[in-house]
Amino acid sequence: MTRSEYEPFAYRVTKAGDVLISRAGRLVTTVRGAGAARLIARLGRDEASDQAALQRVTGNYRRGNEH
Template identity: 45%
Template sequence: MVSEIDKRNKLSEEPFSYQITKKGTVVIYYKGKQIKIVKDREAERLIARIQEVKESITDVQLLLAKITGNFKRGNEKLDKNKRNF
């Protein structure tokens, strides 16, 4: 069953990963590329949230996707004939 949140079933491919550093920052990766560093209080909250949902891979993926914000919208490829303003 595909959830309403992940209609295209992309999170099951586990595109996001993370690393918690010794300093307590969280480095988030998308398909192996570093895309965001979370520090301080936000990092503490994220680590706590990850610990809460770590049993569900999809929930961890969703959490990482949400914290990256509007990182991927699906419209990255623009038509070659259109001009970017």
């Protein structure tokens, strides 16, 4: 299991079109504007792809060089 399966990201889209991303109940980042629009378009397909997109946006994902 990966770490994201233990502590998945959660997101909420506001009326203004911002995406609030949280993990373990704490706000991690807010995505606004064109970036938020691109992210919203990628979300909602399935849980695995949602988590991958949220990890990439927050910068919290494996790059292949960690040990």
